Amino acid sequence: MALKADLTALQHTYLRWEQEGNSPFFPVVESNQGNTVTIEPHGDLIMFGSCDYLGLSQHPALKEGAIDAVERFGTNTYASQLICGHTRIHQTIETELSKMAGGRAAILFPSGMSASQGSVSTLASPEDVVINDRLAHSSLFMGSRLSGAEVRTFPHNSMKRLETILRDSADKRRRIIVVDGLYSADGDYAPLDRITELAEQYDALTVVDEAHSFGSVGPGGLGVADHFGVLDKIDVVIGTMSKTLGSIGGFVLTHDWFERELRYMSPSYTSSRGSAPAVAGATLASLRLLETEGDQLRRQLDENTELISTRLREAGFDLLNTRSHIVPVVVGSEDKTVAVAHWLRSRSIIVAPFVYPHVPLGSGRLRVGVSSRHTADECERLITALTDAKREFDF
Template identity: 65%
Template sequence: MILVDGLYSADGDFAPLDEITALAGEHDALVVVDEAHSFGAIGPNGLGVADHFGVLDRVHAVVGTMSKALGSVGGFVLTGKGLERELRYLAPSYTSSRGSAPGVAGASLASLQLVEEHGGDLRARLDHNVRFVIDGLTEAGLNLMRTTSHIVPVLVGDEHKTVAVSNWLMDHGIFVGTFVHPHVPSGEGRLRIGVTSTHTQAECALLVERLTEARNKFSL
């Protein structure tokens, strides 16, 4: 069995699922993909990185969440009948869980409907915002990691400096994720920027402006 993230949350890069599914085929292995950070945002149909690579038919189970792109609560597993039956009877995370509250289920269904009906436009706006932010930060001389997604990590390095920059940004109206050891390798602290389709051009420009100020202030 090969278990892999579709989109890695600390680096913003894709797993090469075209190569992974080919390898699994050679060794008769099951492929399980966690699309938590990619479902709704990646792929021609918004179904994640497996959709992006066109290998959904070679993935045996997709694990996802309602708490990222869909803005709700809960998770899901998409799989075939055989594995579904095993999970229903043997997975403690399912057998010991309870159903979603009606309001939560309604929010999830409404979000799924939005993805189905307007996902293409939302993803196009997301791609535009991502490109604007990456281009602006690159031009400003920030040390970006090789992201391929809406997760844009800025490498800082020292853990204490990473936290200090994050706190300074918060004080100046910008919230970013703070990743330090042990969540990332020691000495590779980073700021994780999460770009969305609803960010305005002015908000994206403000982000670039504040990070440029932080670069000068903290010698990033």
């Protein structure tokens, strides 16, 4: 009953924001011109709210790849992949991903959420324990519960608590550690160097969701595991095309035996169609761009991130422990967070407001998504607008 009451109160809060004309949620984008989107009634806004970290979603090569794929294969992929398979483009994407990951088996899913949910629910069973970081993505928790395994959690990035749970779970068939590589609301990394050490010590499997880091983090752009040099020690790497790659879809990089199990046994794969040919065409073009331009794009992303993070910290903003292109600007109350996000749109800036239940109550924040495509002038305009908002709303 308490949960139902909380949800009812929450729904009233969201409805109140809508009625006051203050809600920043579900904006309708009329057009997109690079880093600028048109959203009525605000007009043209500089986009600092997306996950398009390398700006590839607007790249001509991805658009051409999508159009070419439609001309070759139409708009649909017929039926479930188990029965009707997928196109040659999908097959090539899996081959490309496998090569990028040093020969690890690759399998495509229709979305990042289905990849996360399907991987964990297939890997674990009632004889196992799944150990989640408390801030891990909701889809990982969904997969954990669907598996029927015992589900344990540890405080965010607490290696001491993780080790205690591993030590106390010696009677389980499998101990499976599940974390994000880069946390989407805080901008910090999982300490995968230490996590893989504990996994080896306690004979545990590791699952890492690199949704916000694949393509944008690490010397090869393969994510936080690549950053720490432990990619070969991760049993299941989950990724998505909907962020850095500028397309849609999910994928898993894993051992050969588990890749076959996913293809035949995971409902989120066997009961789903493959991504549309247009989507696959854009994804393949994106992967090929990363091969030739990825290093340069990541360097520009790092420069923009450093500029914004340094200047905002100097101005007294609380950015938590971010070390990435996800820059959380902590505001505080839900009402104030929403008001600031709405106010920024009147200053031609759009950021992503995160409030309860997506972050803890009273820790509302504006998530700034930095892109390599942002110009120095656009970064300065963001900094100025946020500084003015801080003065206006006193946070």
